[in-house]
Amino acid sequence: xxxxxxxxxxxxxxxxxxxxxxxxxxxxxxxxxxxxxxxxxxxxxxxxxxxxxxxxxxxxxxxxxxxxxxxxxxxxxxxxxxxxxxxxxxxxxxxxxxxxxxxxxxxxxxxxxxxxxxxxxxxxxxxxxxxxxxxxxxxxxxxxxxxxxxxxxxxxxxxxxxxxxxxxxxxxxxxxxxxxxxxxxxxxxxxxxxxxxxxxxxxxxxxxxxxxxxxxxxxxxxxxxxxxxxxxxxxxxxxxxxxxxxxxxxxxxxxxxxxxxxxxxxxxxxxxxxxxxxxxx
Amino acid sequence: xxxxxxxxxxxxxxxxxxxxxxxxxxxxxxxxxxxxxxxxxxxxxxxxxxxxxxxxxxxxxxxxxxxxxxxxxxxxxxxxxxxxxxxxxxxxxxxxxxxxxxxxxxxxxxxxxxxxxxxxxxxxxxxxxxxxxxxxxxxxxxxxxxxxxxxxxxxxxxxxxxxxxxxxxxxxxxxxxxxxxxxxxxxxxxxxxxxxxxxxxxxxxxxxxxxxxxxxxxxxxxxxxxxxxxxxxxxxxxxxxxxxxxxxxxxxxxxxxxxxxxxxxxxxxxxxxxxxxxxxxxxxxxxxxxxxxxxxxxxxxxxxxxxxxxxxxxxxxxxxxxxxxxxxxxxxxxxxxxxxxxxxxxxxxxxxxxxxxxxxxxxxxxxxxxxx
Numbered sequence: 305x306x307x308x309x310x311x312x313x314x315x316x317x318x319x320x321x322x323x324x325x326x327x328x329x330x331x332x333x334x335x336x337x338x339x340x341x342x343x344x345x346x347x348x349x350x351x352x353x354x355x356x357x358x359x360x361x362x363x364x365x366x367x368x369x370x371x372x373x374x375x376x377x378x379x380x381x382x383x384x385x386x387x388x389x390x391x392x393x394x395x396x397x398x399x400x401x402x403x404x405x406x407x408x409x410x411x412x413x414x415x416x417x418x419x420x421x422x423x424x425x426x427x428x429x430x431x432x433x434x435x436x437x438x439x440x441x442x443x444x445x446x447x448x449x450x451x452x453x454x455x456x457x458x459x460x461x462x463x464x465x466x467x468x469x470x471x472x473x474x475x476x477x478x479x480x481x482x483x484x485x486x487x488x489x490x491x492x493x494x495x496x497x498x499x500x501x502x503x504x505x506x507x508x509x510x511x512x513x514x515x516x517x518x519x520x521x522x523x524x525x526x527x528x529x530x531x532x533x534x535x536x537x538x539x540x541x542x543x544x545x546x547x548x549x550x551x552x553x554x555x556x557x558x559x560x561x562x563x564x565x566x567x568x569x570x571x572x573x574x575x576x577x578x579x580x581x582x583x584x585x
Numbered sequence: 586x587x588x589x590x591x592x593x594x595x596x597x598x599x600x601x602x603x604x605x606x607x608x609x610x611x612x613x614x615x616x617x618x619x620x621x622x623x624x625x626x627x628x629x630x631x632x633x634x635x636x637x638x639x640x641x642x643x644x645x646x647x648x649x650x651x652x653x654x655x656x657x658x659x660x661x662x663x664x665x666x667x668x669x670x671x672x673x674x675x676x677x678x679x680x681x682x683x684x685x686x687x688x689x690x691x692x693x694x695x696x697x698x699x700x701x702x703x704x705x706x707x708x709x710x711x712x713x714x715x716x717x718x719x720x721x722x723x724x725x726x727x728x729x730x731x732x733x734x735x736x737x738x739x740x741x742x743x744x745x746x747x748x749x750x751x752x753x754x755x756x757x758x759x760x761x762x763x764x765x766x767x768x769x770x771x772x773x774x775x776x777x778x779x780x781x782x783x784x785x786x787x788x789x790x791x792x793x794x795x796x797x798x799x800x801x802x803x804x805x806x807x808x809x810x811x812x813x814x815x816x817x818x819x820x821x822x823x824x825x826x827x828x829x830x831x832x833x834x835x836x837x838x839x840x841x842x843x844x845x846x847x848x849x850x851x852x853x854x855x856x857x858x859x860x861x862x863x864x865x866x867x868x869x870x871x872x873x874x875x876x877x878x879x880x881x882x883x884x885x886x887x888x889x890x891x892x893x894x895x896x897x898x899x900x901x902x903x904x905x906x907x908x909x910x911x912x913x914x915x916x917x918x919x920x921x922x923x924x925x926x927x928x929x930x931x932x933x934x935x936x937x938x939x940x941x942x943x944x945x946x947x948x949x950x951x952x953x954x955x956x957x
C-alpha cells in the first residue's frame with residue numbers, strides 16, 4: 305500500500321519532539337493508552353501553521369493533529385506521582401489532552417516541556433495554589449500506595465496498564481472495572497424509564513414547565529423525553545456527576561453533599577440512592 | 586469565553602439556520618445519501634451552490650498541487666479556529682457562489698477580506714462577530730461546565746467544500762494552502778457529478794486504507810463515517826416565487842380573456858401592480874389566440890397545484906428543523922433532574938439504577954469477551 309504511505313516526517317520546521325503516550329480521560333479517571341507514541345510540534349511548510357501532533361510510533365501514523373496558535377501549553381500533573389503525566393491545556397478553551405512520557409530517561413522531561421511551551425508561546429495562566437516547582441524529578445516521588453511487590457516501586461505506566469487490565473479481566477466485572485467505566489446516566493434514565501413518567505400528572509406539569517416554548521405540551525414532552533438532544537444532556541450530566549462537581553449538584557438538589565465523604569462506589573449510584581431516600585413518599 | 590467556538594452538529598437544519606442567522610436567506614441544505622449517478626438527479630446544477638463533505642480526518646500524503654486562490658478569483662480561507670471547520674466550509678461555498686445574495690454581513694465580510702491572504706482570511710472569520718455569534722448560537726446551554734472530551738477519543742472530523750467556479754470544480758480545504766483543481770465541467774452536464782466522482786474515489790481510497798490497516802477490521806468499517814450535504818437554493822422561496830408568478834400570469838390571462846368577452850370564473854385575486862417584470866405582458870397576451878390563452882391559464886393552474894404540496898412539505902420540514910434546533914439550544918439538564926426527582930418520589934429511581942447497572946455490567950463483560 306505504498307500509495308498511502310504516511311510520511312515519517314512532515315515538511316516544515318520541527319520545534320520539539322519526544323516520545324510520549326496518550327492517556328484517555330473518561331470524565332473521572334485517566335488511563336494510559338498502551339500505544340507507543342510521540343509528540344511533535346512543528347510549523348508546517350505547507351500551511352505555515354503550528355501543528356501539535358501525536359503519532360503512533362508503531363503504525364507510524366498521526367493520530368491527533370491540532371493547530372495551535374499561541375494557545376496551548378503542557379503542564380505536569382503534580383498529583384500523579386506514579387508516572388510522568390502531562391496535560392495539554394488550551395488558553396482558548398477547556399480542551400484537555402493527557403499524555404505520559406515514554407522517553408527512557410527523565411533527564412530531558414523538563415527541557416522538552418520548556419522547549420514546547422516556549423515554541424508555542426502561550427501565556428500560561430498562573431496556578432492559584434502554587435505547588436512545588438515542577439523541577440522535582442518523577443523518580444523521586446515514590447508511589448504513596450506501593451504495590452505489594454518491592455520491585456514495582458517505580459512501575460512503568462505501560463506495564464501498570466497491562467496489569468490493571470489483566471487483573472480486572474481475571475476478577476470479572478468487579479469493582480475495579482466499575483470504577484474505570486462510570487455508569488452512564490443514559491443507561492439508567494432510558495427513554496422507557498423517562499416515558500413512564502408521562503402518566504404521572506404532577507411530574508408532567510412540572511416537566512412541561514421546563515421545556516422550551518416549541519415543546520410546551522404533553523406531546524412535546526413525550527417527544528423531548530425520547531430525543532437525542534436529551535440523551536446528549538444526560539451524557540453531559542454523566543460527566544458532571546462523575547466529576548468534582550458532584551457536591552455542587554447534590555447541593556443544588558437540596559441533598560447533603562457530605563454523603564460523598566468516605567463513600568465509595570459509583571457516583572451516579574450515590575446520587576440516585578441519596579435522592580430516593582430523601583424524596584420517596 | 587467569547588472568542589471560543591463551540592462544536593456544532595452536522596445537520597441540514599442546523600446549517601440552514603446558521604446561514605439564515607448570518608443573513609443568507611436564499612439557501613438550504615439537503616443531505617445526499619447516495620453517491621450513485623442519480624445522486625443529484627433532482628437538483629438543478631445552477632441551484633447547487635456548493636457541496637459540504639464531512640469525513641474523519643486522517644493525515645495522508647496528498648500529492649495534489651494547490652493553486653493560488655487570488656489568481657483564480659476564488660475566496661479561500663485557511664482554517665485557524667478550532668471547531669470552526671463546518672462554518673468555514675459553508676462560508677467558502679457561499680462566498681464563491683455566483684448569483685447568490687449572501688446578505689449584508691457576508692457581503693461586507695467579503696469586501697473587507699478581499700486583499701487578505703488565506704491565513705488572514707481565516708483569522709478574519711474568527712474575528713467576525715456576526716459569524717461567530719451565529720455559529721455559537723448552537724451551543725447547548727448547560728447548567729454545568731462540562732469538559733468536552735467527546736471528540737477527544739482521537740477522532741477529528743473535518744469539513745471541506747466543493748464548488749464550481751468558471752466551469753471548473755475545485756475542492757476548498759481550510760487545512761491546505763489553496764484550492765485544489767478537481768475537474769473541468771463538460772458543457773451541459775451537472776458540475777456536482779464531477780465532485781461526486783471525486784468523492785467516490787476518495788471514499789474508496791479511504792476504505793482500502795482502513796481495510797489495509799487491518800486489525801480492527803469490523804470496528805474500522807463501522808467508523809467509516811461520511812456525510813455529504815448540498816447547499817441549494819431555498820426550495821420554499823423558490824416554490825413560493827414560482828406560485829406567485831403563475832398566479833400573476835393566470836390573472837393577466839383571465840383579464841385578457843374577459844376583454845375579449847370570454848366567460849371566465851375568477852378564483853384568485855392578485856394585484857397586478859406587484860407582478861414580476863419577466864412574465865408576459867397584457868400586450869404579449871393580446872397577440873395570442875383565445876385557445877392559446879386558455880392553455881396558459883390551464884398551465885398556470887396545474888403549476889400552482891403541483892407546487893402547493895412542495896410548499897407544504899418545505900414548511901413542515903422547516904417547522905421540524907426549528908423545533909429540533911430549539912431543543913439543541915435548550916438546557917435540558919433541569920428537565921433531566923426534574924425527571925429524576927419524580928422517579929425518586931415514586932420510588933422508581935433506585936429500581937432504574939439497578940436495572941441500568943445490570944445492563945452496564947453486561948456491556949462491559951461483552952466488551953471484554955470480545956477483546957479477549
